[in-house]
Amino acid sequence: MLAYRGAEPVHAAHFLAEAHALAAALPPGRHIINVCTDRYRFAVGVAAALLAGKVSLLPPSHTPEVVRHLQAFAPDVFCLTDSADCPIDLPQVQFGSLAVGASAWAVPSLAAETLVAHVFTSGSTGVPVPHPKTWGRLAQCVRDGARQLGLPAGTALLATVPPQHMYGFESSVLLPLLAGAALVAERPFYPADVALALSALPRPRALVSTPIHLRALLALPQVLPAADLLLCATAPLDAELAREAESRFGAPLMEIYGSTETGQLATRRTASERPWRLLPGVSLSLESGRAWARGGHLEQPTPLCDELEMLPDGRFHLQGRLADVVNIAGKRSSLAYLTHQLLAIEGVRDGAFFLPEHTAPGQTGVTRLAAAVVAPGLAASALLAALRERIDPVFLPRPLLLLEHLPRNSTGKLPQEALRALTAPRPGP
């Protein structure tokens, strides 16, 4: 079984027929932004792009600012959507009903070097940076991963993450297409919906999720449906939470470490082990204080955005993010990039993003960023609206402080401590 849509199983032959039908209907442009929210349609879109010799572009967000940059990167880009009111300002192709004939299609064989996608990071200067992903490397990565994760053959993979980011792309789309799992089209959001959708799937079944959603699921009072595997990525998971999840779902929880640049690199069973195990053939090295990964499915040595402590047996501990890198709800950016976007708004004289010190994370475990701005005559609401055009909403500052001047020191520098002091709790009245 290749996929489930609601209670409907979808066979590989039908998937291929739909991919061929869609490929024939796509416009001539060679680059496609696939924003289908239905995971099955997204996968058909990726397959159709491959059949038609096109490349999928997977940006970190779809703000107007990012879309403008993608259009500069690939002027022939168009957007494949399954939403009637898709706001993306590009030529659009609606994923309509596909007329599928009776012809039987052979499973296509793709050369290992076939370019499947450019997955983008936000970059530090305002221009999204493309990371090319080829068929052979992606296949090696997810097949090695499936073995190391102990994924039972034919597992139905229910995911709470979108298919358009690297983790969701690998774990909810490529594992089914390349490693014998089954894709689940729906992406339930509310905890009660996730539990119900999981319970409706045949076993073996697994949940592909994040610390945020696992926390929310464990807050449900009812008995949770049994699973055969839990996958978690995007931000480090607490060992206690991992143990509780294992006990309530009756399944091992495997955490995945990776990045947009590298794809998945390492795994651990968080409930019982702290060190991470690298995928086969991948190795790490420290160069000028920065950790690099190479080998295995990696095309080239790649610097990482985390501080790692390497252990003698080849495993490693994650120590934290590099200075300036922020990760909010699994989305990575840098304070420099966000500040650059803030300063680019007309009417902003000075400004900076920073990590506030004193805000407590909510029940979902998420802490937000703050920003201080000097923008005489601009209201907070106007600034937020302008930022919304440029950055992913998870990075919108909370609070956004409007000041007459920033706490710069005598050399003009802006110490993080001085910024944090701005959000320190004030004594009550």
Next chain:
Amino acid sequence: MSMSELAPTLPPTLETGATLEGELAELIVAALNLEMPARQIDPEARLYGEGLGLDSIDILEIALVVSKHYGVQLRADDAANTQIFRSLRQLAAYVAAHRTK
């Protein structure tokens, strides 16, 4: 189940509605660390996206709060399209119609 099926059929009385709105506003401001007094939330303003500016993580956070305080488990398939999060008033009406505690 679609969101339209979930919409409450009877509006709560004005008095209950207003009290519950105030209570929910307090819970939301506390849960999300919003830097504003609860009474400043316009009961008719959109909670999601423009308006109060909440995103899907906030919506998940509110879902947890509402489940804990009122025994209401929110259901939908896409947080962005929910009627419930149109406004504080819609959310209060939904909670009033479905609360078990």
